[in-house]
Amino acid sequence: MLDYALIQEAAQRIKGRLHKSALINAHHFSEKLHLPLYLKCENLQRTGSFKIRGALNFMTSQPPEALAGGVVTASAGNHAQGVAFAAQLLAVPAIIYxxxxxxxxxxxxxxxxxxxVVLAGRNFDEACSAALGAARDRGALFVHAFDDELIxxxxxxxxxxxxxxxxxIANVLIPIGGGGLISGIATAIKKTNPQVRIIGVEAAAAPSMLLSLKKGEVTTVPLHASLADGIAIKTVGQRTFPVVQALVDEVVMVGEEEIAQAIVALLxxxxxxxxxxxxxxxxxxxAGKVKRLEGKTVVLLSGGNIDVKTIATVVERGLVAAGRYLKLKVELEDIPGALACLLSAVAQTRANISIITHDRRARSLPIGKTEVLLEVETRGVDHIEEVxxxxxxxGYQLEVTR
Structure with a gap:
């Protein structure tokens, strides 16, 4: 189990180097969810993530001789930046897989x-294997992303x-990847107030902690692509798992569409x-995955490092999932006025056409037919049904596409 005294020491060690991240009252979400809700904004932390805390604590705890050969780590992104920042601060060479x-x-x-930076492997676990080998070969210090007490x-x-x-505070919702974040927070909070409910949230694409808890032992799961790449971990930590077993009250999963909707809602x-x-x-x-919540609840926004391309994709997916964007395929007679009639019909529904593609040459089309692809802005699920x-x-034959 994690020693509470280590967390107190860490707070003193990183004090002045990092800022206390804001806790804001989420008025809109409080009203919508009928729950006093607060957002802990680690997305606004230095390097854009909570990971700088563990990396800085780990590296400033080391004697100079341990850092002499530099540091090596593996990360999907946020721990990488935390280690890189700490290494720069301490003038230590860093190699990130x-x-x-x-x-x-x-x-x-x-x-x-x-x-x-060295790009290696299809996922975190493969990158981590490569990093461990490099650390041994170079005589460098390996900085684990989550399975270390100082982290x-x-x-x-x-x-x-x-x-x-x-x-x-009554409840805290915390993302789970390898388990380092939730282990540390649960230890800090439960020591002072055991009544606080600690709820972990995993991506359904990588439910390694949930499956491990069900089986009672650390279990490896297959990975699938996820918007939540920062917590897509095949195997949770050997050190973090028993802490989660002992202190975390519940673990739930969310799917990709639910994650996309949350990103858009926060924006x-x-x-x-x-x-x-x-x-x-x-x-x-x-998504209503957590039941029986009462009292002041904190959602930890653990990071904000998302690239522009992903944002564009996520916004579109989030709008589609929320019923605010509709994609349709319509087959028309290839005669003058057919397209105008279709657009007039769409206008009658008060939906706003965003993109239109009119294809008369597709080989899959029967002679005398054209295909129209419409992307339409809507006002919600009920409006989509009306359209x-x-x-x-x-009389239009429609196909809803994604």
Whole structure:
């Protein structure tokens, strides 16, 4: 189990080097969810993520001789930037192994902190294997992303902050990847107030902690692509698992559409840019995955490092999932006025056409037919049903696409 004293020491060690991240009252989400809700904004932390806490605590705890050969780590992005920043601060060489699928923004940001980046493996676990081998070969110090007590203690300083920012806190929703973040926060909070409910949230694409808890032992799961790449871990930590077993009250999963909707909601309603891993807590609440919540509740926004390309994709997916964007394929007679009639019919529904593609040459089309692809802005699920029902009543054969 993690020693609470290590978290207190970590708080003193990183004090002055990092700022206490803001805890804001999420008025819109509080009203929508009928729950006093607060957002802990680690997405606004230095390097854009909570990971700097653990990395800085780990490296400033080491004697100079341990750092003489430099440091090596593996990360999907946020831990990479945390280690790179800490290494730069301490004038220590750093080599970061990142999965080949890592978003470019995270790669560029890590290099900007002065670290050498090596892309290796299809996921975190494969990158981690390569990093461990490099650390042995070079005689460098390996900095684990989550399964280390000093890393866990650094992340636990968030729990100490929450207790001072919101003394009557009742619930905390925390993303789970390898388990370092939730282990540290749970240890910090439960030591002072055991009644606080600690809820972990995983991506359904990588439910390694949930499956491990069900089986009673650390279990490896297959990975699938996820918006929450920062918590897509095949195997949770050997050190973090028993802490989660003992202190975490519940673990739930969220799917990709739910994560996308949460990212869009945070952009629109809270004016906060949050990556997929950081949005899973709010996603769980919006999707009704957590039951029987009462009292002041904190959602931890663990990171905000999301690249522009992903944002564009996520916004579209989030709008589609929320019923605010509709994609239709319509087959028309290839005669003058047919397209104008279709557009007039759409206008009758008060939907706004965003994109239209009119194809008369596709080989799959029968002679005398044309295909129209429409992307339409709508006002919600009910409005989408109205659009489809009205167009169908006008004799149009529709196919809803994604």
């Amino acid at each position: 990142m999965p080949e699928s890592t978003p470019p923004q995270k790669v560029f940001s890590t290099r900007e902190y002065g670290a050498e 866990m203690a650094g992340q636990g300083t968030i729990g100490l902050e929450l207790l001072t920012q919101l003394p009557d 629109e309603r809270a004016k906060l840019m949050v990556e997929g891993a950081g949005a899973v807590g709010l996603a769980a609440l919006m 489809i029902k009205y167009l169908s009543s006008q």
